[in-house]
Amino acid sequence: MSDKYRLKNWQELPFGGVITEGGNAADYETGTWRTWRPVWKEENCIHCLTCWVFCPENAFALKDGKTPGGKDRKEIREIDYFYCKGCGLCAKECPVNKKGKKEAVEFIREET
Amino acid sequence: MPKNVAITGNGAMAEAMRQINPDVVAAFPITPSTQVIEDFAKFVNDGKVDTELITVESEHSAMSACIGASAAGGRVMTATSSNGMALMWEMLYIAASMRQPVLMTLVNRAMSAPINIHCDHGDSMGARDAGWIQIYAENHQEAYDNMIMAPVIGENMDVRLPVMVCMDGFLISHSVETMQIEDDQQVSEFVGEKVPLNSLFDTDKPVSWGALDLQDYYIEHRRGQLEAMYKAKSVIEDVSKRFAEQFGRKYDLFESYRLEDAERVIVAINSVAGELKEVVDELREQGEKVGLLKIRVFRPFPYEDISKALEGCKIVTVMDRSTSMGAYGPLFGEISNALYNLEDRPLLYNRTYGLGGREMLLDDLKDVFQESKDYLNNGKVEKIFDFLKVRGA
Amino acid sequence: MSKYFEIRWHGRGGQGTVTGAKSLAEAVQGTGKHVSAFPDYGPERRGAPLRAFNRFSDGKIRIHTPVLEPNVILIVDPTLIGAKDIEKGVNDETVFIVNTEKSPAETKKALELDGQALFTVPANKISYKLFNREIPNSAMMGAFTKACPDVISLEALLKQARHIFSHVLAEHLVDMNIEAIKCGYDEVQK
Numbered sequence: 001m002s003d004k005y006r007l008k009n010w011q012e013l014p015f016g017g018v019i020t021e022g023g024n025a026a027d028y029e030t031g032t033w034r035t036w037r038p039v040w041k042e043e044n045c046i047h048c049l050t051c052w053v054f055c056p057e058n059a060f061a062l063k064d065g066k067t068p069g070g071k072d073r074k075e076i077r078e079i080d081y082f083y084c085k086g087c088g089l090c091a092k093e094c095p096v097n098k099k100g101k102k103e104a105v106e107f108i109r110e111e112t
Numbered sequence: 113m114p115k116n117v118a119i120t121g122n123g124a125m126a127e128a129m130r131q132i133n134p135d136v137v138a139a140f141p142i143t144p145s146t147q148v149i150e151d152f153a154k155f156v157n158d159g160k161v162d163t164e165l166i167t168v169e170s171e172h173s174a175m176s177a178c179i180g181a182s183a184a185g186g187r188v189m190t191a192t193s194s195n196g197m198a199l200m201w202e203m204l205y206i207a208a209s210m211r212q213p214v215l216m217t218l219v220n221r222a223m224s225a226p227i228n229i230h231c232d233h234g235d236s237m238g239a240r241d242a243g244w245i246q247i248y249a250e251n252h253q254e255a256y257d258n259m260i261m262a263p264v265i266g267e268n269m270d271v272r273l274p275v276m277v278c279m280d281g282f283l284i285s286h287s288v289e290t291m292q293i294e295d296d297q298q299v300s301e302f303v304g305e306k307v308p309l310n311s312l313f314d315t316d317k318p319v320s321w322g323a324l325d326l327q328d329y330y331i332e333h334r335r336g337q338l339e340a341m342y343k344a345k346s347v348i349e350d351v352s353k354r355f356a357e358q359f360g361r362k363y364d365l366f367e368s369y370r371l372e373d374a375e376r377v378i379v380a381i382n383s384v385a386g387e388l389k390e391v392v393d394e395l396r397e398q399g400e401k402v403g404l405l406k407i408r409v410f411r412p413f414p415y416e417d418i419s420k421a422l423e424g425c426k427i428v429t430v431m432d433r434s435t436s437m438g439a440y441g442p443l444f445g446e447i448s449n450a451l452y453n454l455e456d457r458p459l460l461y462n463r464t465y466g467l468g469g470r471e472m473l474l475d476d477l478k479d480v481f482q483e484s485k486d487y488l489n490n491g492k493v494e495k496i497f498d499f500l501k502v503r504g505a
Numbered sequence: 506m507s508k509y510f511e512i513r514w515h516g517r518g519g520q521g522t523v524t525g526a527k528s529l530a531e532a533v534q535g536t537g538k539h540v541s542a543f544p545d546y547g548p549e550r551r552g553a554p555l556r557a558f559n560r561f562s563d564g565k566i567r568i569h570t571p572v573l574e575p576n577v578i579l580i581v582d583p584t585l586i587g588a589k590d591i592e593k594g595v596n597d598e599t600v601f602i603v604n605t606e607k608s609p610a611e612t613k614k615a616l617e618l619d620g621q622a623l624f625t626v627p628a629n630k631i632s633y634k635l636f637n638r639e640i641p642n643s644a645m646m647g648a649f650t651k652a653c654p655d656v657i658s659l660e661a662l663l664k665q666a667r668h669i670f671s672h673v674l675a676e677h678l679v680d681m682n683i684e685a686i687k688c689g690y691d692e693v694q695k
């Protein structure tokens with residue numbers, strides 16, 4: 001573990017438990033909580049970004065892309081398993097999954 | 113120019129607030145502290161201060177607004193009493209543990225029920241563990257002086273704790289007494305500007321206040337808070353010294369009145385100390401070796417200094433103007449803590465007086481000294497704890 | 506006997522007795538003395554008898570207890586003459602100042618005094634004449650300075666009162682209150 005996560009002595013703490021670094025939740029590896037794994041299927045994905053909106057850990061990473069009509073849009077790039085805690089919300093909310101014919105997010109047990 | 117005035121205690125506190133000119137005042141009215149904010153609201157209305165006055169819907173909201181405004185970096189004040197402060201309860205702790213130097217005039221009043229608007233110290237004594245610095249005052253001048261010192265103490269970078277300046281309801285808050293209001297400019301220079309720390313308004317350095325803190329850190333945060341209280345002691349002494357240099361009135365953590373060779377001592381807080389001084393003088397004239405120790409700073413409590421001051425006396429009567437149901441009085445507890453490690457401990461006992469404003473006349477106080485004389489002569493304390501002036505005793 | 510000069514006012518709720526005690530304190534304070542003023546704390550109910558107190562001293566005043574042995578008793582409401590507790594703590598030196606249109610002799614008799622100094626002043630009459638209502642304080646203060654010129658002289662009282670009233674009253678009311686003090690002073694009988 002890095003020194004950053006060493007438990008500090010009381011003398012080292014900022015006044016009143018204030019958190020002075022913005023966005024430090026990014027350092028927290030929620031991926032260790034995962035027992036189920038979402039697997040993103042690029043070939044079935046329509047890039048509606050529903051999963052990106054719903055994911056409580058912000059695990060879906062985006063990239064720049066184009067609509068079939070050629071307009072700029074954001075697209076899913078990958079699932080960042082450092083953050084993905086395996087809650088399954090993405091698989092549940094994905095409209096492709098909901099139609100029931102094919103899956104854009106497969107949700108499977110982690111291998112033991 | 114400093115000026116002598118005849119003014120109520122509440123009026124004096126409003127004057128101190130005007131001179132301190134806080135950024136934000138948030139308050140909800142409650143007797144007997146209402147006039148502090150009423151008078152201050154006039155100053156706001158007349159443009160004599162730059163304060164944003166927030167009239168909230170409850171005391172809980174008042175303290176919440178104070179905490180938020182203070183975390184934003186402002187100098188913040190409020191005033192309340194009794195049940196009003198009780199409604200602030202959870203926020204009192206939060207102000208202290210978030211290290212917000214909120215400044216409060218606490219006009220001491222009995223807690224309900226039965227409803228009683230008069231003086232006792234049940235409100236502030238109940239809040240003694242909330243983490244606030246508590247400073248008490250015998251009279252108008254002391255209350256005003258303590259309030260002028262309060263921002264300098266609370267906002268000190270080693271301290272950063274809220275300060276409660278307490279004075280007796282009605283006896284001080286509503287009576288008119290002669291006192292000196294110092295020069296506006298001098299007070300303003302004395303109190304200086306609050307240095308913001310991790311201000312919510314500092315958008316270049318965003319911070320989170322009041323986050324979750326579990327078994328791995330809570331106790332360290334509490335320990336750090338305690339350190340601030342420890343440091344507050346010497347800061348209070350330094351600020352009081354500076355105050356004496358500038359304004360001529362000298363204050364210590366407690367006042368020793370004719371203690372030098374005293375055999376029988378009463379320990380008390382707030383306005384009754386005035387009456388006690390009168391009685392001590394009278395008994396001294398009759399050759400009795402009596403004295404008074406008046407508590408000024410109750411949090412942090414100056415154990416060692418008090419034990420030194422009381423070393424050598426033979427009997428100590430602690431007078432509590434509040435009661436901790438099922439326990440001895442809160443002041444008594446502290447004094448016996450302070451005395452326990454003395455090799456030659458004085459006799460010690462506790463008397464509760466004045467609950468709900470029950471008056472203590474000079475003769476009543478002479479009776480207290482008479483009892484301590486009897487105890488001393490018999491070499492033992494008959495009743496460790498008792499109520500004074502209660503019918504049916 | 507207390508080392509302070511002590512006054513006990515007897516009035517009724519709503520009459521301004523507490524304000525009277527505070528105004529007198531402020532006036533005496535203006536002459537450089539230490540003062541205090543406070544009522545018997547309690548709910549103030551219109552018409553209910555109440556007491557207010559003053560202490561004056563050249564040195565610091567340390568006590569906050571009710572006045573037990575007053576140097577001066579001010580009876581602001583004539584209907585309180587004969588009420589119980591008025592003579593509490595009275596001694597031979599106690600001075601009475603009573604708002605009444607009755608003569609000093611009659612008033613002394615009604616109060617069953619044995620030889621204490623007593624001053625009467627028709628403060629209500631003065632107040633009706635000037636304000637067309639019953640606010641006897643200013644006339645009482647005028648009577649006080651006649652009875653106790655050592656505490657505050659008429660001249661000093663007028664100066665201080667003008668100063669104090671001008672902070673809280675419109676100009677014509679300040680003048681009328683000054684007039685009431687003068688009338689109170691002039692119409693005292695011993």
Ligand code: SF4
Nearest residue numbers: 055084085087088090
């Ligand atoms: S399983 Fe849960 S945490 Fe993982 S990517 Fe899907 S929504 Fe996010």
Ligand code: SF4
Nearest residue numbers: 045046048049051094
């Ligand atoms: S919700 Fe399904 S379809 Fe939409 S972006 Fe996510 S994976 Fe693709």
